[in-house]
Amino acid sequence: MQRLVVRRGRSLVLDQVGFQLAPGLIIGLLGPSGSGKSTLLRSIVGNQIISGGTATVLGQPAGHKSLRHRVGYMTQAASVYDDLSVKQNIAYFAKILGQRAAEVERVMETTDLTDQSDRLAMDLSGGQRNRVSLAIALLGSPDIVILDEPTVGLDPVLRADLWAMFSRLAATGLCLVVSSHVMDEAMRCDEVLLLREGKLLGQMTPEALMESTGAQNPEDAFVALIAAGGTAQPPSRKASVPKHRAAAEGKQP
Numbered sequence: 169m170q171r172l173v174v175r176r177g178r179s180l181v182l183d184q185v186g187f188q189l190a191p192g193l194i195i196g197l198l199g200p201s202g203s204g205k206s207t208l209l210r211s212i213v214g215n216q217i218i219s220g221g222t223a224t225v226l227g228q229p230a231g232h233k234s235l236r237h238r239v240g241y242m243t244q245a246a247s248v249y250d251d252l253s254v255k256q257n258i259a260y261f262a263k264i265l266g267q268r269a270a271e272v273e274r275v276m277e278t279t280d281l282t283d284q285s286d287r288l289a290m291d292l293s294g295g296q297r298n299r300v301s302l303a304i305a306l307l308g309s310p311d312i313v314i315l316d317e318p319t320v321g322l323d324p325v326l327r328a329d330l331w332a333m334f335s336r337l338a339a340t341g342l343c344l345v346v347s348s349h350v351m352d353e354a355m356r357c358d359e360v361l362l363l364r365e366g367k368l369l370g371q372m373t374p375e376a377l378m379e380s381t382g383a384q385n386p387e388d389a390f391v392a393l394i395a396a397g398g399t400a401q402p403p404s405r406k407a408s409v410p411k412h413r414a415a416a417e418g419k420q421p
């Protein structure tokens with residue numbers, strides 16, 4: 169994204185936002201409610217009219233038809249039909265996307281839903297419902313998956329399970345962009361984009377965020393960064409050791 173500007177009505181919702189994504193990383197988009205996270209995610213997907221700047225995804229303008237199968241999107245409201253089973257839900261979207269039946273099995277396996285395939289969506293827990301939405305976003309093996317507040321409303325155990333799943337997906341080379349208003353989730357990301365009132369305060373590793381502010385936790389670090397006027401310096405990609413790789417090599421990320 170370069171100098172991205174989005175206006176909605178009279179409001180300036182995104183103000184000159186610029187950042188880069190990279191494969192194999194979990195990029196956390198963090199900011200308070202109303203800071204513009206969903207608008208920014210829609211801009212990456214190509215569902216948002218932009219007023220200025222450029223949104224380029226995998227070398228194409230965001231929303232280009234060639235990106236249809238390369239960018240997966242899980243919206244904030246889980247797109248799951250209560251009266252269909254897990255498998256029927258996924259198969260329905262697979263059909264719309266022109267995907268084969270084998271792809272339905274693949275995404276159910278990836279999201280640990282194979283055992284639940286015949287259960288009606290209305291009988292699922294919040295975490296399982298979110299995994300159905302994630303499975304739908306993974307149809308067609310996209311290169312980038314955009315997840316809008318996927319852990320909202322989940323208890324800490326289910327939240328941790330979902331983040332572990334994101335890490336496994338990143339290890340396959342996928343780029344995941346995950347929004348959250350829970351600052352503590354920053355520590356689970358490889359890099360964070362910090363958004364406030366439509367402005368990007370910075371893009372950095374969570375470790376760099378903590379180090380540069382000297383704060384004890386991500387929430388305090390966010391406040392300290394605001395007080396310091398933010399920094400929009402992009403991270404050195406050499407410094408970004410993905411959490412999944414650090415764990416595999418037994419290093420502290």
Ligand SMILES: Nc1ncnc2c1ncn2[C@@H]1O[C@H](COP(=O)(O)OP(=O)(O)OP(=O)(O)O)[C@@H](O)[C@H]1O
Pocket residue numbers: 176177178179181199200201202203204205206207208349
């Ligand atoms: N249709 C609209 N017209 C005008 N302003 C809007 C419209 N939709 C959203 N906004 C404003 O745009 C801003 C950003 O909204 P957005 O939903 O992107 O934020 P968010 O960070 O995702 O918030 P949340 O975490 O609550 O979903 C908000 O101030 C909101 O009031």
